[in-house]
Amino acid sequence: MKHLTKIAVLAAAGAAFAAPLAADNHGWKPDRPINIIVPWSAGGSTDQVTRVVAPILEEALGTEIVVVNQPGASGSTGTQAALDAPRDGYTWTANAIANNATYSVTGLIENTSIDDYEIYLHVANVPLVSVNADAPYKDFPELLAAMASGSVTVGTAGVNSSGGMALAAIKESAEGDLSGARMIAYDGGNPAVIAAASGEVVATTQLAVEQTEMIRAGRLRPLAVLSDTPLVVEGIDPVPPITEFMPDFEVAADYFGVFIPKGAPQEVYDTVNQVWQDKVMTSEALQSYATDRGAVFAPSYGKEAYDRAMPVVIAEACARVTRGEAVVDPSEIGITCPAE
Known part of the structure; x- marks a missing residue:
């Protein structure tokens, strides 16, 4: 893509x-x-x-x-x-x-x-890859490795949502098979983010605007933003761009x-x-x-x-x-x- x-x-x-x-x-x-x-x-x-x-x-x-x-x-x-x-x-x-x-x-x-x-x-808006605060994955490469070797549930608002398209783009751009990333669809971005924050799913790829409050509250850990520049938002440590890990990933x-x-x-x-x-x-x-x-x-x-x-x-x-x-x-x- x-x-x-x-x-x-x-x-x-x-x-x-x-x-x-x-x-x-x-x-x-x-x-x-x-x-x-x-x-x-x-x-x-x-x-x-x-x-x-x-x-x-x-x-x-x-x-x-x-x-x-x-x-x-x-x-x-x-x-x-x-x-x-x-x-x-x-x-x-x-x-x-x-x-x-x-x-x-x-x-x-x-x-x-x-x-x-x-x-x-x-x-x-920009999609953001985040995991539940208690998840073992400390950075984006660790999450990718888990998606390649095991099963990682990812909450999105569905295939046609920004989060669903973001997950598909990550799978497409990855060097290996990320079939272990299993999308769980919700009726909107907010329920998907809440599911990740509560531990119902491991991760979410929904938009940053839907996640910032949960990140500030310490319930989500952001790992990568689907951009070519870091995400800088008040009250949150800068989130590295996905191009730091996937240099050929192009963002729209x-x-x-x-x-x-x-x-x-x-x-x-x-x-x-x-x-x-x-x-x-x-x-x-x-x-x-x-x-x-x-x-x-x-x-x-x-x-x-x-x-x-x-x-x-x-x-x-x-x-x-x-x-x-x-x-x-x-x-x-x-x-x-x-x-x-």
């Missing part, structure tokens, strides 16, 4: 904002609450950041933003519900963009792609955001574009969340968001083919895989 975009460039890219729009001239005035369907359980990475962004949108749009958790089937249940809702601008969804763009490839949702949404990105920016299915009146998208630029892209609350939890503040919308998203979308879709997980060829949803 080839992950194409380095996480280190995100902070600089996030500063490349377009000229500000007038903040007081919104064309769309919602007259009832807007639902944002989070297709994962409460407390996970998508739920966390959506609940940071929702009040920003609520204040700017002058209407209630209701965050609805609807987990199931690696996020596809809630995503399908958002796609099936009336296209009137009052039902959005939230996720990692690679999920929404590749559900067709894995057969979880038929006939869908990134082109079904207007995209509003806010942060990029795992962008998260909220997505409005296409088909609503154009004034909906024009107004949200303006709010995103004026309020979300300058939000101190969102910046603080990213800094505290180990995410990258990188809001964008429109073509810029699309262009940022496509490298990880391509990487994940094509990785499904390499691993034999694809039900639909990526070319059927407009994705061309690089030649090997």
Whole structure:
């Protein structure tokens, strides 16, 4: 698998904002609450950041933003519900963009792609390999050795989650067979992390933002971050990058955001574009969340968001083919895989 975009460039890219729009001239005035369907359980990475962004949108749009958790089937249940809702601008969804763009490839949702949404990105996240604090593995090589020689249970939010894809990428990049790493799927990142912290599973490969509190509390021991630079978060010792142990492992920016299915009146998208630029892209609350939890503040919308998203979308879709997980060829949803 080839992950194409380095996480280190995100902070600089996030500063490349377009000229500000007038903040007081919104064309769309919602007259009832807007639902944002989070297709994962409460407390996970998508739920966390959506609940940071929702009040920003609520204040700017002058209407209630209701965050609805609807987990199931690696996020596809809630995503399908958002796609099936009336296209009137009052039902959005939230996720990692690679999920929404590749559900067709894995057969979880038929006939869908990134082109079904207007995209509003806010942060990029990095997966983190951690073990229960009482586990015997003191560093990443020890854990890899155990995965190669024995049985190590790894909690994730499912095959299509960031944690599931991270585990698959580690297995693919390892020099030896890591078939001893056995994934246990949960309804979201938070339950998977809690399972690792409680000892129900040995390890987790979920996102850093889902693990930082358990690490600070001494219940998880982080071993490696899927990045090419160390993870530095206040209150936690720097976590070494996976490239320290797997030099050829290439990492991609795992962008998260909220997505409005296409088909609503154009004034909906024009107004949200303006709010995103004026309020979300300058939000101190969102910046603080990213800094505290180990995410990258990188809001964008429109073509810029699309262009940022496509490298990880391509990487994940094509990785499904390499691993034999694809039900639909990526070319059927407009994705061309690089030649090997």
